[in-house]
Amino acid sequence: MAEAEIRSIAFPSDKLEGLYAPITYGMQAGGKRLRPTLLLMAADAFGGDASKALKAAAGIEMFHNFTLLHDDVMDKSDLRRGRATVHAKWDANTAILSGDTMLTLATMLVAQVDDSILREVLDTFNTQALRVYEGQRLDMDFESMETVDLDEYLEMIKCKTGALLGASAKIGALIGGASHEDAERMYEFGLMLGVAFQIEDDYLDTFGNADTFGKPIGGDINNNKKTFLMVKGLAAADANSSALRAALSMPAGPTKVKTVTRIYEMMDMPAVSKAEVAAYSSKALSAVKATSLSDDKREIFRKLIDKLIGRSK
């Protein structure tokens, strides 16, 4: 349902190919469509007419894809989901300008809700958008930092991944007619789901299966990325942690990936990561349980967690 809406977004002009074609291209890259799906699920769960949530769902996905366009320029990434990124296919200026356009289009789509909730929906969207930029800034700042502590890491992923999932769940709930309190709990659900999801993503980047994960394994290790594994590993302050510190200064390549992976195994990182993912999944579920939703509605969100988490199995 979200997919059809996303693919039918109309632009103000069918001329200006250079502005709008990259947007269509970016939006058609596919992906999990997790954010619009969550928004529609929340609207439906609270008894709302999910068709009234379609524009906002498309807007949230448009926002997410805007951040991808700009992130790819900042990271100089030429590939995403197996296709050339917008800045690689066109150029950086096109990615910047079409990205800006997507942010305004996203805001216009998200604003297509009833007047009675317009201000709260917009406030949620804009406030969480700021959190996403803050997360990206933190992530960029981490690159030049020697070490990052666990709190800093968690703050970064809450912003970069959790905030928009939280906004999706909350906006969906508001459209569905949820009370202000229930909408806040759904925000908490999305936020914690995002944290669980990101820690699992960090785990899979080292311990996942390249075929199901969709990216080459070991990329984070080669890039010395401040992941959950690295942050947690360096904080241990033991022999393994010293070995890890030494291994991180190795040149990128399969030997480095193998060495660091081995150290993580000795540190029991697969179990440590899974425990952390389970803890945040549980926090997400508790948030849903605190709402006024009936058991069978809550079950839908529990299933969503199960589907998203444990992708490694």
Next chain:
Amino acid sequence: MAEAEIRSIAFPSDKLEGLYAPITYGMQAGGKRLRPTLLLMAADAFGGDASKALKAAAGIEMFHNFTLLHDDVMDKSDLRRGRATVHAKWDANTAILSGDTMLTLATMLVAQVDDSILREVLDTFNTQALRVYEGQRLDMDFESMETVDLDEYLEMIKCKTGALLGASAKIGALIGGASHEDAERMYEFGLMLGVAFQIEDDYLDTFGNADTFGKPIGGDINNNKKTFLMVKGLAAADANSSALRAALSMPAGPTKVKTVTRIYEMMDMPAVSKAEVAAYSSKALSAVKATSLSDDKREIFRKLIDKLIGRSK
């Protein structure tokens, strides 16, 4: 009044220097503050409490400065108003991300209006923001085009310069309590004022005084920029126009500037430009005259035109 508001904008976090310091830096560059001034003037003229328009005025200026941050990245410009641009002082990634943040902050500021006009104000802001991006895209496309006709040129400057001035006047009018019809006429005023202003800017880039213009004279000629002078000159299809075409292929430098300027003089371009500026100023004034504003209120806008246009005198 707008200046104090602009300088007192609060950010969600006093940490994250890397995200918010470039915004403060960009906003403190000064400039004419034309857009917020116009917004406040319109709010006041229609009898509104101008203090209720301050946030929206700051938001419009924030939006304008966001476009400058991103334009400077796209144009690789290192200087603006005599200071290093954000991407030169920090880096391109900082300018992209802080610019994104400014767009969201701008939307949040513009949304700080009464519920009764929130939707119309937001629609105006977002729709005209899209026009600004379209204008920037057209301007970029013009760079690789051999010739641009007058209609294409006018469409570009309506989007790139006129749309936001139109939005400023219209949003101010709405906050001031103007009818929908009067608000539209004020949009027309801002749009036409913007066109007049841009044509005059093009004229001054060749025929102005470097001290009062604030930029070196002849920059447009050296960059083969599709200005009003060039578009109009190439359209003439006479001996001068052929000479102009030849002169445009000269290498950049004082000789090129002198040669092209001479040809423009032979084509009577100073008078042609001034006539066009006068025609659009007159359209702007007609739009104000079509509103229900009293004569003394209209006079304020006539004076604004006089102040802005004829900067060369």
